[in-house]
Amino acid sequence: GENVEQHPSTLSVQEGDSAVIKCTYSDSASNYFPWYKQELGKGPQLIIDIRSNVGEKKDQRIAVTLNKTAKHFSLHITETQPEDSAVYFCAADTGGFKTIFGAGTRLFVKA
């Protein structure tokens, strides 16, 4: 089955700097890659997603890149703000019923 690995587990950046979170997946059939943000005491919330026919997608300060050959995708947050502090999860979906999540990255943005 699919396995998703996520790095780093913790990331601390200064406000205004960029943050990059990387994920790899194992199943070449995966074709949908969402990213979720989870704040304390809340459920995960989708922030951006990318499909396998696209190499890059951007939404304001957030961008995601996908390298299908390497089975690798990354989240980039530019001009980080304190409110970006949260746990971020990458995920992979083969189009079936399961979405497989990474273990998460705890992002701290220092003011």
Place this chain on the structure above:
Amino acid sequence: GAGVSQSPRYKVAKRGQDVALRCDPISGHVSLFWYQQALGQGPEFLTYFQNEAQLDKSGLPSDRFFAERPEGSVSTLKIQRTQQEDSAVYLCASSIRGAGAQETQYFGPGTRLLVL
């Protein structure tokens, strides 16, 4: 509009007790997912419903776990004879269409279960 709601938000159970966790998905959403999230980990798939049909229950850890969605809306996850290793946050998510549509899953706030 209302999002996905779950109740109770917190549940403390003694080992061996049965518990029932409720999920109210967004009205009209076809798909409903249950996940288990251990402390410091990502959500792990438990089961999937398309309307009232449970199409995948391969993630349920044991036969002590049972889920239902009898009328295709509200769902209940039941855990019988709870064990300490069942302590986790149980998340429910719904999406508009059937799984495989590459759609946003909308998550509820979760139920934090602590088994003593």
